Amino acid sequence: xxxxxxxAIFCVVGLCxxxxxxxxxxxxxxxxxxxxxxxxxxxxxxxGERVEVVEVVKAxxxxxxxxxxxxxxxxxxxxxxxxxxGLGFEGYLDKLKAGVGKGPVFVIAGDAVKPLMxxxxxxxxxxxxxxxxxxxxxxxxxxxxxxLAVREVRDAFIKADxxxxxxxxxxxxxxxxxxxxxxxxCKLEVAKLPKSQRVLVTSHDALGYFAxxxxxxxxxxxxxxxxxxxxxxxxxxxxxxxKALGVKAIFAExxxxxKVLEELTRETGAVMGGVLYADGLGEGQEGTYEGMVRHNVxxxxxxxx
Amino acid sequence: xxxxxxxxLGVPVWSVTQPGEAPPVLxxxxxxxxxxxxxxxxxxxxxxxxxxxxxxVSIVSTQxxxxxxxxxxxxxxxxxxxxxxxxxxxxxxxxxxxxxAGHDGSQLAEASFWGDGEVAGVLMVADxxxxx
Numbered sequence: 500x501x502x503x504x505x506x507a508i509f510c511v512v513g514l515c516x517x518x519x520x521x522x523x524x525x526x527x528x529x530x531x532x533x534x535x536x537x538x539x540x541x542x543x544x545x546x547g548e549r550v551e552v553v554e555v556v557k558a559x560x561x562x563x564x565x566x567x568x569x570x571x572x573x574x575x576x577x578x579x580x581x582x583x584x585g586l587g588f589e590g591y592l593d594k595l596k597a598g599v600g601k602g603p604v605f606v607i608a609g610d611a612v613k614p615l616m617x618x619x620x621x622x623x624x625x626x627x628x629x630x631x632x633x634x635x636x637x638x639x640x641x642x643x644x645x646x647l648a649v650r651e652v653r654d655a656f657i658k659a660d661x662x663x664x665x666x667x668x669x670x671x672x673x674x675x676x677x678x679x680x681x682x683x684x685c686k687l688e689v690a691k692l693p694k695s696q697r698v699l700v701t702s703h704d705a706l707g708y709f710a711x712x713x714x715x716x717x718x719x720x721x722x723x724x725x726x727x728x729x730x731x732x733x734x735x736x737x738x739x740x741x742k743a744l745g746v747k748a749i750f751a752e753x754x755x756x757x758k759v760l761e762e763l764t765r766e767t768g769a770v771m772g773g774v775l776y777a778d779g780l781g782e783g784q785e786g787t788y789e790g791m792v793r794h795n796v797x798x799x800x801x802x803x804x
Numbered sequence: 805x806x807x808x809x810x811x812x813l814g815v816p817v818w819s820v821t822q823p824g825e826a827p828p829v830l831x832x833x834x835x836x837x838x839x840x841x842x843x844x845x846x847x848x849x850x851x852x853x854x855x856x857x858x859x860x861v862s863i864v865s866t867q868x869x870x871x872x873x874x875x876x877x878x879x880x881x882x883x884x885x886x887x888x889x890x891x892x893x894x895x896x897x898x899x900x901x902x903x904x905a906g907h908d909g910s911q912l913a914e915a916s917f918w919g920d921g922e923v924a925g926v927l928m929v930a931d932x933x934x935x936x
Contacts, residue, residue: 683924683925686885686925686926687887687924687925687926689885690857690859690860690885690886690887690926691857691859691860691887692859693858693859693880693884694880694882694883694884694885695880695882714885804860
């Protein structure tokens, strides 16, 4: 066990809050704790007025570096449902489950989606494979996966709150139609780019699903996590590839320091193409899943065209 | 000899200092082996205006009546995502459009799009060596 002290804190805080409040929800709404800004939006879309979404991970947080504190564990233990990305994205998930006990039901969206295996199914991408042979956890960058996750959220809500089944069904149907339109809009937008210009240079390797759906090659400074640090050889190789492919633009991320990317622009002549939302939602227009996807697609196409 | 030398020296000086046309720029055309011709067959359920774009450049723009329309267009050899947009002559009319792409007698891609009054969609044409 890597962090016995943390586990102990989780267990004590979690059990205290369960005993103190009897695991009660505390309001008539279905209380849903979310470890992902994307899943928070799905929960609001599916649940509407019937759910209260508690965002444990908020817009602007780096979810790769996030660790729930005692206050978060207390909050989560009061929820009836906990939403998580899964596929290894939340490295603390097992500890958290142990900490909150049997109160909330954990819904792992990654279990419902079609995962992209980094080492095997990703042949046309340019990953370094320094993240191992597991699945890429950034599943939401494929809208078809988002649709699967939304259905998973709906099913969990119906199970936890059968009285709201009709509402959850209707809301999901409406939202899935919007996601169909979003998927189509993405295809039409990306089609403006010749295939030869579909090279995506980003801070960290988070857009593999998007690349897989739309025929892009990804060149990332870091690996699949923002905590991965690139070697100087990797940076040099990246510079050589960017120059060889004539890449016009490279992209920063909303939660990352763009310093290394700015260095890349100086070395390669590429320009900064804009800021992408790789690990979750932003604020304002990018505060919804639809807004985030539209922002990313239009930013990429406009810069690479 | 001196006169010939002056003339020979003068020609390049004259040509450089003349105003007007810029020196010819080398026109880089896509190499022949990077482009292939594909045959498109476009059909629709009702009369409509169809436009097909490759990389945001219009490659087909036609008025469809009852008979299918055919066109041969160049696309990059490694494939292209063609955007199909059609607008029915009568606004709001239920419209279905089918587009087929072929190369050397083999079908590379086919897609149908439906809508009320107008349709938009993407036909993904793969590299023929991958499609076979």
